[in-house]
Amino acid sequence: MQVIDLATMPLRDMNATLQAQGAETNQRAWEIANPRGAHAIAVGLDAPIAVRVAGSTGYYCAGMNQQAEITVTGSAGPGVAENMMSGKVVIEGDASQYAGATGHGGLLVIRGNAASRCGISMKGIDIVVEGNVGHMSAFMAQSGRLVVCGDAGDALGDSLYEARLYVRGSVRSLGADCIEKEMRAEHLAELEELLSAAGSDAVAGDFRRYGSARQLYHFNIDNAY
Amino acid sequence: MCGIVGLFLKDRALEPELGSLLTDMLITMSDRGPDSAGIAIYRDADPDRIKLTVQSADPERDFDGLGERLEKALKTPVDLTVNDTHAVLSLAAASGEAARACLRSDHPGIRIMGAGSSIEIYKEVGLPGDVARRFGLGNMAGTHGIGHTRMxxxxxxxxxxxxxxxxxxxxxxxxxxxxSNHNTLRRRLRHEGLTIETENDTEVGAAYLTWQMQNGATLGEALERSVTDLDGFYTFVVGTGDGFGVLRDPIACKPAVLAETDRYVAFGSEYRALVNLPGIDTARVWEPEPATVYFWRHDDGPQNQRKAA
Known part of the structure; x- marks a missing residue:
């Protein structure tokens, strides 16, 4: 295990060190000590390495991640795993607003709660939240899956495209053009797979599925002001 | 972008450290607000006396002999403590209004920044670390305090x-x-008789709360009504003589982190403002909900999480 102590190594050097790891690196396990809420920890990684951040992070942790598996043992600030392409990011605590925003791929797991706008404009990322999500989650979500084991806040899935949303608890309100949909066998199967990948013991049959009514795809004069 | 920090002590043993803890938090938020900084600190409460924090652009001229001149005009003892561009005038609470009137009419260079039995307000332009140093904030003891770094x-x-x-x-x-509706609201509040001195949006927010409370609202009620009447983005932190409150607008895009232990409640725009607080590793740390009034008082424990609107 390689240990980087942010109390002694500057943030940019830490990121440069991790970004320099290639596909063939032998240094596959890293620990970042003393994150102390710093911004942009472990961003832009592109190697099959495991990074454990021992503490809580500030803005934009694990942004643009590819291949790496990043675990934050505390909570994460705004924009965690923003625009993730592949790999896996696990937040053991809570995540602040717009977790997983615009993500194209990979799996983001939040063991606690996620705040507002979780998965906003997601484009293929899978997100599993073991707690609740705040308002406007999955706003304009294009593809990928958002799984919420707790409750969802107001305006879930507003202006949704083709992302699929699964919620076990209550939904305070659905956003424009988001509707509940039938849970068919293929949905139960993909949900079981996601829960298993996230290490959650939730039961797929307890969830409801939400998706786009596809009424906003084309211009409708009744929607104009 | 701005930075906010706040520290409300439950454990009186921490009171001597309030200024140093708050100063450290304030400086951590410098890159959220490097152009000005300010702090409100609550200390030495005495219900029979009023403290007026005053400020002058020319403190040597304006503060020289100010205490004596007020004593003569008001016929009551006045303590004057000068601290850089600010000074605290302490006098019998009954003479508070007369002192304000006298300052307004006879001392045009002096601005009243704060008034109350325990509050003192210090604020200036400049880097938060420089502002804290010039006022000696790090050496101040107190029961609770709020700081702000401005961009x-x-x-x-x-x-x-x-x-x-x-x-x-x-x-x-x-x-x-x-x-975003501060111009409309400023005209309305001026029409209601409130004095609003600058083009600053937050001064309008402050005047709005004052106006609501003048009309019988509690601070909690005034905050709840602000969710309806104030348009725009805000995370507010408020202080009272014995309390400390937080409110975020319904969209809640401005960041906020709360931490609570047996010894204190702390607020930071970001978690990194809180990392040097004692016991932070085992504190309950969470993001306050949108449109929800959180409030703590020394008297009767937490009264938090009242849903607004």
């Missing part, structure tokens, strides 16, 4: 535009965000 968006970088704003006796407001 101006709505009005000029001036001492008057810096936060905190005094909203009523022992009350203050700091704000991260921008109010």
């Amino acid at each position: 101006a968006t709505e009005s000029a970088v001036t001492t008057e535009g810096a936060h905190p704003f005094n909203t009523g006796p022992d009350q203050c407001l700091v704000h991260n965000g921008s109010l």
